[in-house]
Amino acid sequence: EAGVVQSPRYKIIEKKQPVAFWCNPISGHNTLYWYRQNLGQGPELLIRYENEEAVDDSQLPKDRFSAERLKGVDSTLKIQPAELGDSAVYLCASSLTLAAIVETDTQYFGPGTRLTVL
Amino acid sequence: SQQGEEDPQALSIQEGENATMNCSYKTSINNLQWYRQNSGRGLVHLILIRSNEREKHSGRLRVTLDTSKKSSSLLITASRAADTASYFCATERSYQLTFGKGTKLSVIP
Numbered sequence: 001e002a003g004v005v006q007s008p009r010y011k012i013i014e015k016k017q018p019v020a021f022w023c024n025p026i027s028g029h030n031t032l033y034w035y036r037q038n039l040g041q042g043p044e045l046l047i048r049y050e051n052e053e054a055v056d057d058s059q060l061p062k063d064r065f066s067a068e069r070l071k072g073v074d075s076t077l078k079i080q081p082a083e084l085g086d087s088a089v090y091l092c093a094s095s096l097t098l099a100a101i102v103e104t105d106t107q108y109f110g111p112g113t114r115l116t117v118l
Numbered sequence: 119s120q121q122g123e124e125d126p127q128a129l130s131i132q133e134g135e136n137a138t139m140n141c142s143y144k145t146s147i148n149n150l151q152w153y154r155q156n157s158g159r160g161l162v163h164l165i166l167i168r169s170n171e172r173e174k175h176s177g178r179l180r181v182t183l184d185t186s187k188k189s190s191s192l193l194i195t196a197s198r199a200a201d202t203a204s205y206f207c208a209t210e211r212s213y214q215l216t217f218g219k220g221t222k223l224s225v226i227p
Contacts, residue, residue, distance in 0.1 A: 004160070040219065041219055041220075042206050042208070042217030042218050042219050042220055043161070043206075043217050044217070045214060045215065045216075046211070050163070055184070055213075056213070056214065090132045091160060091161070095159075105168055106151060107163065108163070109153075109160040109161040109217065111159055111160045112159075112160055113212050
C-alpha cells in the first residue's frame, strides 16, 4: 500500500515569492492534516480536513496561508507571499477517521517538504 | 503550542542497552502516542496508549502512562543502531494531536 505522497521534497524560494505544496493521502483516508515542523521542534497542526471540509483551521495564518482539498482527496497548501520565518518542513498526514477509534486509525505521515526562504 | 515535553532532550547509549524517554503533558487527554522520526524523513507511528491504560507493549517497546502525574515513558529494550532517531510523544485531545519537542536518541554500534 502506498503511503502519503508529498511533493516537492525540497523548495528554495526568495521571500515574497509564492509557494505551493501538494499532498496525496493514503487511499480511503478521509482525514487529512497539514503540519509545520520548525527545526528542533515537534510538528504543529496548521489545518485538518474531514473529506473536503476544513474542520479545524484555527492555527493557519490566514493572511498568507491557504489550503484546499478538492474532491476530498489530494490537497494543496499555499503560502503567498512567503516570509523568512516560514522556513520549515511542511508535513502532510492522513488517517482513516477523525478519532483514533482503533490503533489503525492513527495518522500516517508523508516525508514532508523542506522549505527554505531566502 | 507544544503540550508534551520530552526528557531528556538528547540521549546517547551503546547498542544493546535500554533507552528510556519521558514525556510530560499539561491537560487531560484521550490517548498518548509515540512517534519516531529518522533524519530527513517523516514521522512513523510507534504505539498508542489510551487514557484508561497504564502499560502497553509492542515488540521491544514498552510504554507506560500515569494520568495522575500527566506523564508517560517509552522504553526501548536491547537498542540497535537503527533505533537512532528523534522520538516524539503526542497527546490527542478533541481530535487534535499535539507534539512535544522530541528526544534525540543516538545508539552507538
